[in-house]
Amino acid sequence: MAPPLTRRTLLRSAMLAAAVPALPAAAGAEARAATLPPPAAWTLLPFGLGDVALGPGVFGAKRQLMLDHARGYDVNRLLQVFRANAGLSTLGAVAPGGWEGLDGEANGNLRGHYTGHFLTMLSQACASTGEQVFADRIGTAVGALTQVREALRHEPVVLTTEGRSGTAVEHVRGSYRYVDLPSGVLGAATEVTLAAWVKPTHDAAWTRILDFGNDTTRYLYLASRNARGVPRFAVTTGGAGAEQGLEGTAALPLNQWSHLAVTLGGGTGTLYVNGTAVARNTAMTLTPAALGTLTGHWLGRSHYASDPVFAGAFGGFDAWSRALTAAEVTALQSGRATGDLVSYAFDETSGSTFADASGRGLTATLRRTWGGPSHPGFLAAYPETQFIQLESMTGSDYTKVWAPYYTAHKILRGLLDAHLATDDDRALDLASGMGDWMYSRLSKLPDATLQRMWGLFSSGEFGGIVEAICDLHALSGKAEHLALAKLFDLDKLIDACAADTDTLDGLHANQHIPIFTGLVRLYDATGETRYFTAAKNFWRMVVPHRMYGIGGTSTGEFWKARDVIAGTIGASTAETCCAYNMLKLSRTLFFHEQDPAYMDYYERTLFNQVLGSRQDAPDAEKPLVTYFIGLEPGHVRDYTPKQGTTCCEGTGMESATKYQDSVYFRAADGGALYVNLYSPSVLTWAEKGVTVTQSTDFPREQGTTLTVRGRTAAFALRLRVPSWATAGFQVTVNGRRAGGTPVPGSYFTVSRTWRDGDVVRVTMPFRLRVEKAADDPALQTLFLGPVNLVARDLATTYLKCGLYRDAALSGDLLPSLTAVSGKPLHFTLDGTEFAPFFEGTEDPTHAYVRRAEPRIVFGNTDSGVANPAKADGTTLLDEVWAAAPFAGKPALVARVRTVVDAWVAAGLLGAADGAKAVSTASAATYQP
Structure with a gap:
């Protein structure tokens, strides 16, 4: 039964509401001045980032680190490569380096992408907090990019510098x-x-x-x-x-x-x-x-x-x-x-x-050297030559052409977000010009050329440009922009996925994931069902068939064969960009079909890989986000990957400033509020005239409290029941238990007319469980509720762990671990510490362990009998505990006797050893 509503619960709710800064009226109005009309096909709608304020907790702490980075980093450094390309003064700024400069990998062939990411981060920060500093930085960037485009439209103009005496002419590096x-x-x-x-x-x-x-x-x-x-x-x-x-x-x-x-x-x-x-x-x-x-x-x-x-x-x-x-x-x-x-x-x-x-x-x-752009809408941090060369390429060479349309996507997305956050028409004009320019190039190319281009690894990668162009079309209304979005169709991939034919083996993961989010948006705009069908089928080819426990996917940036998990684990698994894009796809699919599996995946990946990809340390110069998250034994996360400014650091900045974007959704008809994630937050639902304050320390707390304030309003409150919530999920409203039976992997609905002060309490006890690698069941990763627990150990081989020794009658494996005092969600097992994956430390970690149950043990009592195994690796204890939960000790003992009899009859266990196993189970003491 859910605990009664207490004075402590009410005080916590009030404290959370007070801890969340109110959005200033002017800033809030500005943040909502420009809006993106939702597609008619969506049955659910998101709230704006400014409508959901994060409270103190694991997400709030990580976000604060990124907000401080956004405040402290000099945007003129990001603009340096744009100004240089246009022959403008760079104001003495030094380019960020790494992928965002003229040196390093591929000599800067991707420069400009990071500026787009940064604009999106600033826009999300502005929309979330209403702080003027973020709006000012957006304005600086948009103003500079406006000057850059104007300069690119005309012949280059002399840039002067101090000479030996008087002036001299300067050629800024990167100006060509x-x-x-x-x-x-x-x-x-x-x-x-x-x-x-x-x-x-x-x-x-x-x-x-x-x-x-x-x-x-x-x-x-x-x-x-x-x-x-x-x-x-x-x-x-x-x-x-x-x-x-x-x-x-x-x-x-x-x-x-x-x-x-x-x-x-x-x-x-x-x-x-x-x-x-x-x-x-x-x-x-x-x-x-x-x-x-x-x-x-x-x-x-x-x-x-x-x-x-x-x-x-x-x-x-x-x-x-x-x-x-x-x-x-x-x-x-x-x-x-x-x-x-x-x-x-x-x-x-x-x-x-x-x-x-x-x-x-x-x-x-x-x-x-390259003359000038083919269209006045061109905007980039490098010459148009990469786009031109791509059109004749037959093989990939990223040292010559490195994903120019991917870079264009990041810039376009950043400009659209800047417009939506600040209502700056200059940003929309720049974005629209980019759309016009791309259409002027691509619409002239034969379809065969386009198909060849988009099929090239790396060089032809275009990221989420289709989604961005669909958003541009929603704002501009230009038919050419919708036509442009369709020019990125990679028919071979779309047709295979629409037919539910898995051809992902060998493909570059992050090159293809965002394609499908774009296809859903094309479906929204055109009604072509093959786009939506392809996206749904694709999602299920990745989840769970190419998914690691933390939610990430890919190894060395590529996919391997279906259900090969253990066989792909190494130092370069789980590229962080892939997690970002899989979350975006899951969210977009959920707007159409409220399949709880999408939000189960969202929670898994957000609470583990995405949170864990950001180091728990401040830094004004770097976002401190991983590129790969190695899942090999003893891996130490690299929070300053390559030379900085990678794609994953860019998406990592975005992730950390929109943690709240999927906590709540509303039904398109206004009749329901979906609570998808349990996170301390305050929702302002302006149309209903209510706020919903979620008070919790989840996932350190195994539950949450929601308080409704404001006008009387009728709607259905739909609370996600996580698929892992097998130990119970209880809901009370104003201290009284809500009717109905919550089912794991669904939504539990409370329909009523809500009044000011109504309180909903949700409890969901966590259990320790394991998830097995499909291709090696003995290789397992541990979860406590939604939290992936990783071992911290210097060993570089898989640790061997036994977990049945003190399993509870419920099947919970947690009693075999020992809680660490004063450190929530930290445990020890045989002297090894297990901690949440989301903690961004530089400790060597083991995300997967080798399950080893050498002897039959019940209630921490060793029978002295070896734990036998079948040819497929299933052990006797596996078969016993597969029937959990047990109503009581007699039910467990009966299960042991049944399994033992079957194994003895099959010649897998001796009769005497079987009798010892049953007697040990009978004598042992168990937790519920």
Whole structure:
């Protein structure tokens, strides 16, 4: 029976309500100013994040860590890569690095994605708390991205920096800008001097100060660094193998001005650095005249397409039609001299051109290596070239093209969330422009090309872009946006899943999970049932067939064969992004069909993998979220994966600022309130004029109290009865037990007219249970209620655990463990501590243990008889306890006798040993 309502219960409810800060009226109105209309097909509707305030507890503590990170991180660092790509000032900000910069894995081919994640996190934080700091940061980002798009629409404009005296022109790394000189700069000169003031800001090899040539056969160049890191000049009419060259002796210093000069004449070439000759070659027979007519005369760009663009500043460039003397070159350090072939001071402060002071009128032009976007709606942190190259790719190579539409999705999603959180029309305009741009590209491609693109691992990954585009369409109403969403159909996958044919083995998990959330939203928009059927069937191919106990899926980012769990466990299991996307899919499916299995999965994954993926430590610079969660024995979670700014750190930021998004749902007709998760919170249901305060320390508390305040309102309260709640689930209303029989894995309904002050108390005792790996039943993971318990031990082999020794008549295995005083949900077994998976520590953990029950033991009494096993691994004790719960000790003893008799008759157990087993069971003492 449920415990009676007490003064302590009421006080706790009042304290929780007081602990949750009220959303300021202005901020709340702003947060709800822009709304996304719910699809007509949804029978359930979510509440806004601002409608559900989290109270103190495990979720509140984790969220606070992420909110502090969101407040403290400099958004200008995220915007650096966008501003650089557009040729705008980066305000001195340093890019985050990792996947969000020009170095590291794949040289920044995914940059921009993390900014989208961060915008979503800020938007969720703003909607949840109403704090102005988050709205201000969103405004900064949206304003900057608006400027970036405008800059990308036009020819690049001079970006000035401080020169040796006066101003100089700056090429920010990642801007892909160079100076294009008119043809005929060198003419048919048989002698030449080339001189430039440069301040390099990056040490990439083969960056060109100048490169005059046709292709990779006839050219002359001056590189700030070659493969050895020193300046090099070369001239050739026969490609790299026929170069005549000069090499310096030391690297040019970064972030300092250096003067380089090359003289070529009379068969001798000399390279000067800061007025000093550092290399001389007396066998240089090639001159500009020998190169003939050249088509490309570039400062800062190479004719070798794979070479990086010069990053740094130009303070001047001059060319003479003779070889200056050493004294003349030295004199260039202290005064300005004007070349007779061409002369640029680079002191312009606006525009896209540079004046020539030589008298020849050879005006130079600032250009991008990739030209410019194909559509004015283009917005990215890198050139459009990745999108273009993808259209002709036949095999994946993420070092060249790394999921450009995935990155576009994150940016689009962040902009939509920013608009919904702050009603900033600039964000919606940017998002709509992105939709227009994508449609302009993809609508022109043949279907066969699209199918090939989307089938490419990694390069063709597009994340949850279909869901985002459907949301964009709901806001914009543009037919082109809905048509765009359908252009991402991967028919082979959709048709297989719609036919319930499992083809997931070998597929990249996170590339495909968000596709199905998008398909559900396409079903909402189009009514095409194959989309919805495919998504439902897909979900059941993953849950439980490719699901680990914590709810995660994938190994090394990929799926293996159905029901292979033990055989896939390693250091790279359970990619965190997969959990995020499976939760999103489960939630979206539940809006259509209220199958409690979706919310059982949601609770499992949220309370275990998602909570456990965030370290319990503050950090202003990193979100401290795992990429993989290794389930191998003794695994230590890595909360700073790879080089930072990974996909999983991005989704981890999002997860931690929307923990409350699925605690409550309401029926579309307003007739019911679903309580899906048990978490301290306050729901404001404005349409009903009521608040519902949930007071609990769940999962440290095995129950919850819900208090209704406000107007009198009639609705059905539907309380989820978790599938694990086999030890009872009791509900009282104002101290009186509610009628009906709660069934695990369903919803229990209390229908009434609710009045101010009504209190509902729910109790749900936890039991310790095990879940077995489908392909190795002896490999098991432990659960207490919804909480996965992991062993903390340095061993790197599976721990062996026996759990039947003191099992209760109910079948609860918990009595075999010893509770740790003062540490809720912590236990010991044979000296090993077991703790909740959700605790974000760096302890070595064992999520799975090897079940070992060597002897028949009842009530901690050892019979001395070996526990026999069948060929499939099922032991005698397994068969006995499979019949739990037992009404009393006689029922258990009767079960033991029945099983023993069957095993003796089958020749699996001797008669004498069988008698010992029965007598031990009869003599033992058991907990209920």
